[in-house]
Amino acid sequence: MFLTLNRIIKSGLLNFWRNGWLSTATVLIMTIALLVWTSIFLTNVVLTSVLGVLAEKVDISVYFNLNAKETEILALKSRLQSLKEVTSVDYISSQRALEIFQKRHAGDEILLKSINELSDNPLEASLNILAKESAQYADIASYLNRDEYKGLVSKINYTENKVAIDRLSNIIGVMRQSGLAASLVLAFIAFLVAFNTVRLAIYSSREEITVMKLVGASNWFVSGPFIVEGVLHGIVASAFSFMVIIPTISIIGPKLFNFLPEINLIQYLGNNFWSLILFQTLGGIILGVFSSWFAIRKYLKV
Amino acid sequence: MIRFENISKIYNSHSTALKDVSFVVKPSEFVSVVGRSGAGKSTLLKLLIAEEKPTKGRIYFNSKNILEMKSSELPFLRRQIGAIFQDFKLLPNKTAYENVAFAMEVVGKSEKEIKNDVPRVLDLVGLKDKTGNFPRELSGGEKQRVAIARALVHRPSVIVADEPTGNLDPINTWDIIRLLIKINELGTTVILATHDKEIINALERRVVSLEGGTVTRDENPGRYILS
Numbered sequence: 001m002f003l004t005l006n007r008i009i010k011s012g013l014l015n016f017w018r019n020g021w022l023s024t025a026t027v028l029i030m031t032i033a034l035l036v037w038t039s040i041f042l043t044n045v046v047l048t049s050v051l052g053v054l055a056e057k058v059d060i061s062v063y064f065n066l067n068a069k070e071t072e073i074l075a076l077k078s079r080l081q082s083l084k085e086v087t088s089v090d091y092i093s094s095q096r097a098l099e100i101f102q103k104r105h106a107g108d109e110i111l112l113k114s115i116n117e118l119s120d121n122p123l124e125a126s127l128n129i130l131a132k133e134s135a136q137y138a139d140i141a142s143y144l145n146r147d148e149y150k151g152l153v154s155k156i157n158y159t160e161n162k163v164a165i166d167r168l169s170n171i172i173g174v175m176r177q178s179g180l181a182a183s184l185v186l187a188f189i190a191f192l193v194a195f196n197t198v199r200l201a202i203y204s205s206r207e208e209i210t211v212m213k214l215v216g217a218s219n220w221f222v223s224g225p226f227i228v229e230g231v232l233h234g235i236v237a238s239a240f241s242f243m244v245i246i247p248t249i250s251i252i253g254p255k256l257f258n259f260l261p262e263i264n265l266i267q268y269l270g271n272n273f274w275s276l277i278l279f280q281t282l283g284g285i286i287l288g289v290f291s292s293w294f295a296i297r298k299y300l301k302v
Numbered sequence: 303m304i305r306f307e308n309i310s311k312i313y314n315s316h317s318t319a320l321k322d323v324s325f326v327v328k329p330s331e332f333v334s335v336v337g338r339s340g341a342g343k344s345t346l347l348k349l350l351i352a353e354e355k356p357t358k359g360r361i362y363f364n365s366k367n368i369l370e371m372k373s374s375e376l377p378f379l380r381r382q383i384g385a386i387f388q389d390f391k392l393l394p395n396k397t398a399y400e401n402v403a404f405a406m407e408v409v410g411k412s413e414k415e416i417k418n419d420v421p422r423v424l425d426l427v428g429l430k431d432k433t434g435n436f437p438r439e440l441s442g443g444e445k446q447r448v449a450i451a452r453a454l455v456h457r458p459s460v461i462v463a464d465e466p467t468g469n470l471d472p473i474n475t476w477d478i479i480r481l482l483i484k485i486n487e488l489g490t491t492v493i494l495a496t497h498d499k500e501i502i503n504a505l506e507r508r509v510v511s512l513e514g515g516t517v518t519r520d521e522n523p524g525r526y527i528l529s
Contacts, residue, residue: 007407210391211392215408221407
């Protein structure tokens, strides 16, 4: 048993080396397949965080009449927080609103002077509400439009931003779905190309396989070395693919970071280095072994 | 030892390779199967190593019906039969030494036995100096010697040779035939399929003649006589 296994592994290593060009071609095609898979995965990571960033930028603000009591507003705040659609609610008192206003218009003397001349603070207190999903803003808006809050609420800015919010939630939905479909199709094409390369490589050995069988080799003794070759193709392809990915990310990462500071690919790579290596190598090995095993079955029936 | 019983092999309605063929091969016999191209010689040998299945009939090897064997049992049958082919069928990515050693690895022999037996068999077929060469670096005669070395290195009880000299010049042809005679004298059963009249007449052993897929003569010693 051990002797046979030893022979199978040795023979697989030797074949990998002696089939130089064929091995190189197979490894390169598999590298491309792995690169496609990893790019899809990383693009998905970037896309998800972009969508997350966008979704966080969408919120709904309710402004309250100047005579509304703070206790009433805070009561509404805690009621809103208990809704399952709501992620967070921020209370901005009229005093705080004034501070923000003064800060934002720090350079505008006339505006500041005119607001200081007013005896009362003209700014309304407000609640900023962040929903879990952008499609839920309509529900929250209709909740705030109930009769019981009529005397309290002066304005809901959802109606003003409704078009923008709806469009964004549509775009996010479409991007999620079409992105998933496109990645599945692309990943499958990459798989087919790699699979067919291995099939062609084994096709070129079909007579050899028949000879081995006629000499009396068992199915395992014949297919074993091809499976070992498949494992090697996977490991080497994974190493090559990483040698492309690391420099690419170190070039693209900082540019993307300047553009969208929320997305730090280099940090992501650093945090997930080992799981990415594992993901790639396992992917490569499974691809190599599955293709070899599947392709060789046909020729074993002698 | 080997018994063909009413064997027929029909490929399609226009092509019948064998029709109701029956004969027995005894242990340590040297049997030549002769006939023109297409007479069914190769088909008969392919049936014995279970490379193909007959349409009708039974084939017994050591009292066991080959056709009832499961595919997992076939390797064990083939390990008892050394096969030699007209086109050599060597493994192109293995050296002469490795090709011969492969037949021993298949049987599960130890490295020590392999290191001991392979050089001796390669010496026997006259290839002591070519052990490290790949098949593409060998001549036709040398390739066939490697094939013979591979067929006999694990000491099978039968050697079947399908036109082993078909691609060789006269000198190499006689070297190969002398090797087969020597193997037979050491006790191995040999079944030789050929259409070479000179070889058959010089051998003076049993001859089974096939014509149009049927046995027309079976004589011991026989000669090459086709109608």
